[in-house]
């Protein structure tokens with residue numbers, strides 16, 4: 001497998017890296033210290049610059065207003081952007097909007113694309129994705145019980161969801177709800193677009209996650225649907241297609257998550273390197289001269305390189321042979337990369353001593369992020385079971 005990059009792509013990655021260092025790293029402190037109003041203004045200005053550089057929405061095809069070429073290229077861009085918690089948002093390819101946009105692009109009707117996809121890709125509105133429920137196991141979504149009933153040409157939706165990331169300030173959610181309670185378990189649910197201004201929709205709270213409560217795009221909400229009424233045509237795909245669509249949404253999205261995490265790992269090693277090279281532990285030595293610190297760096301570099309190859313191989317296989325053929329690799333990279341990067345961030349954080357625990361550097365945020373990475377979009381155990389079963393039964 002050849003991962004030699006064309007001059008054109010290398011040049012694009014260099015431009016993105018340079019933008020990150022010049023424009024995004026300097027505003028990260030606003031995010032880490034929760035100066036939300038200043039942050040959102042600064043982000044908006046960065047987004048305008050990215051649009052003028054014609055680097056906006058690398059996950060969407062040109063026909064939809066993006067710059068997508070192929071999944072391998074997107075993965076490499078995602079790695080660069082992942083080095084900052086703000087990277088994907090500034091470039092218009094942030095979760096959960098990216099997954100929702102990709103879904104609407106593939107399966108939305110003309111009207112849905114006009115009304116929701118266009119402004120979403122343009123960055124004029126935001127969205128969220130409401131599948132997980134507090135009272136049912138998210139690892140087995142066939143158990144979910146939030147309901148949508150069709151009456152007189154409208155869906156009447158009732159239920160409770162949580163971890164609806166970015167709900168605060170979003171224009172709509174895609175809600176995964178049961179429309180056919182008596183159907184076979186993988187045909188019971190559908191995805192329905194619910195504008196958040198719909199009567200009966202409520203954000204109950206923004207959840208505090210490991211001590212951090214985000215705002216707007218950076219929040220995770222618990223939400224309720226109390227007889228929310230939306231038109232029948234707000235369904236995406238057909239009635240009962242929810243699980244098939246979820247696979248489409250989450251599958252290639254996992255490559256994007258993995259590459260973002262690799263970016264997190266890369267930046268973490270960089271932050272550690274800068275600290276080790278300047279931190280004096282005696283009159284004549286800096287930490288970088290300590291063999292134990294050197295060993296930690298070497299382990300992180302090796303871990304990251306190996307995981308990176310696995311993810312790029314999977315992206316390339318999806319590009320060449322389609323998602324169906326690479327399904328097992330996707331499960332493997334999901335749990336493997338999340339665990340590798342968690343270890344890398346942990347070593348880097350340790351190397352900074354007390355500073356690593358503060359929000360003066362990006363590492364404590366990355367630490368929380370990588371812990372969550374082992375849970376969202378399928379917990380470690382679930383991916384391990386799925387991959388092992390496929391192998392054992394093949």
Ligand SMILES: Cc1cc2nc3c(=O)[nH]c(=O)nc-3n(C[C@H](O)[C@H](O)[C@H](O)COP(=O)(O)OP(=O)(O)OC[C@H]3O[C@@H](n4cnc5c(N)ncnc54)[C@H](O)[C@@H]3O)c2cc1C
Pocket residue numbers: 096129130131132133136137138139140162163164165209220372375376377378379380381382385
């Ligand atoms: C930061 C963050 C953001 C999120 N964003 C969203 C979002 O935008 N939209 C959304 O819908 N959801 C979102 N989620 C929810 C996430 O997808 C679920 O938390 C995840 O699917 C796990 O479901 P659960 O929490 O109900 O855990 P459960 O299913 O209750 O599982 C609990 C634990 O049990 C173990 N386990 C589960 N099944 C098995 C098994 N078969 N065998 C062995 N062990 C098992 C795993 O260790 C798992 O962590 C987010 C979660 C986090 C943490």
